[in-house]
Amino acid sequence: MSVAGNPRTTGRLPYQEAARELLRSTVLDAMRDLLTERDWSKITLGDVATQAGVSRQTLYNEFGSRAGLSQAYALRLADQLVDHVADAVASNVGDAATAVRVGMTDFFVSASLDPLVQSLLAGEMKPDLLRLITLDAGPLLVHATTRLAQVFVDSWVDATPAEADILAHALVRIALSYIPNPPVAERDAPAEMSALLSPYIDLIVSRGDGVHAGG
Template sequence: MTAEPLHRVYRRELREAALDAARDAVVERGWGAVRISAVATRVGVSRPTLYREFGSREGLGRALVQREAEGFLAAVAEALAAHPGRVGDAVEAALRAVFRQADANPLLAAVLTASHTGADTGLLPHLTTEPDAVLEPARRLVAAWLAGQRPALPVAEADEAADVLVRLTLSHLLQPSPGGDAPAALARLAERLTGGAADAPTG
């Protein structure tokens, strides 16, 4: 096996250290207080080094949300894979995993608390409206899984169902329904959105 070049190792480690520092700063003080220069100082590199890596402060925020989303998507993929052929059960299990992880995630808590108070909404668009960080990766994951479980379902309908489920999940995370059971409700919706096609699921 060929060893990874040292410059790639350094860049990956630098990126992770910068994202860790930015995450800690958001949890401690909110995104509005995060500065590239402060993150660079915390990591022990120059400000231009971080600008080369992330492009801008906005790029740093986007990368931070993307990395956080990867953990959520891994939990979703695991839960979906554990329930082949049972769309409702799989969606409910995946969403319960997401909600548990969200409850224990200090970065998400900091972003949501700031957005509810109106004090700092800088990272919120990466969660809700800009496609690259969360919406599009989540939609692709769910759409591909649905297509495997419901082969008779047209691809466009699988994409639409996935888009609806992802957007409603984010909506419930941002503004929970008091007394409701969002995972169960969205699981029933998933069945209705996809149940008209004959099942011949793949794992």
Template sequence: MRRSGVPTRVAVFASLREVLMERPWSKVTLEAVAKGAGVSRQTIYNDFGSRAGLAEAYAFDLADTFCDLVDADMRRHADDPRAALEAALRTFLDGTSGDPLIRRVQHGDAHPDLVRLVTTDSGPLLTHIARRLTESVAALWPVADPAAGQALSRMIARLGFSYVAMPPETEDDVAADLAALLAPALEAATAPGRGADA
């Protein structure tokens, strides 16, 4: 798939969000997305290949957006790993629950293409998110044990995906609960003497 220019991608993804607010994925057409983005249908075909290709590209773009926000949250709380995790998880959970494509999946009215994107076909997206998180952990806490940081990042990515596929079933503060469970692992990984150069 050839990547379109940044302005075109931004316009196409914004149009897709608008279309998804109005209709289910089964009724989303590339013509409607192209019209909202101010580009030709052929441009979308050339750049994304198909509706499934567009959904995948949108999901990767959304993942990068949230990884950037999560990184910023963690930087604001770099001196407190538990607070960093809680802020990052809250941003992710609150943000994803407001995205129209993810809401389609969570509310059970998504096309199988979308469900597969966050379940059976989620491997590449999970790997991408875990890599971004691993980079953030390494940059924020240079003393972190690389293997532990990588393992924790993979775990957080998988946990996050479980809430994308199905929203929390209770009114509990999920971000705080997950942070309480995961913080000891992050604190241990970032403790002085655990890094690769120790």
């Protein structure tokens, strides 16, 4: 599981970095708990600080503002997208269609259960949250694309960096577009994404000899 917008790590983190990750994780978990009780529009930074057991100044020092806090939470959602796809790729070696379908199904389920996403979709319009995944989605796109591209480079897909970037960027952009407009029952969004993207993965894999376009 990734923490607060940072990729999974296997080595030991320096103390200061580990302490910061723990702080961010604690705060974002506290924010999630509050979101299960009330709408985002009714939550203040003071509420989050109290729930997390930290000072409001600590919260300001780490996140800068309410917008910074919500962006950090959104980055963690982006990490969840990458983690779901990475797990599906690892569990479905050689089967691109299933990997994409399962990864996206798991992400859509987890996103639908997330209280910030539920807050975005319920009640009054929340332009600050909507901007996070539309006009201000640049940091999410870059972060998730960079992480997911590495998955496609390091896994059995064995994509070149250029191929991996194209694939990851397309998948992330499409996935994020579903957050403010969730998949409807009449359409199988994960299957449609699989039909669209898996042929590109199959083309990369079919080369099999390490010779990639543009490489």
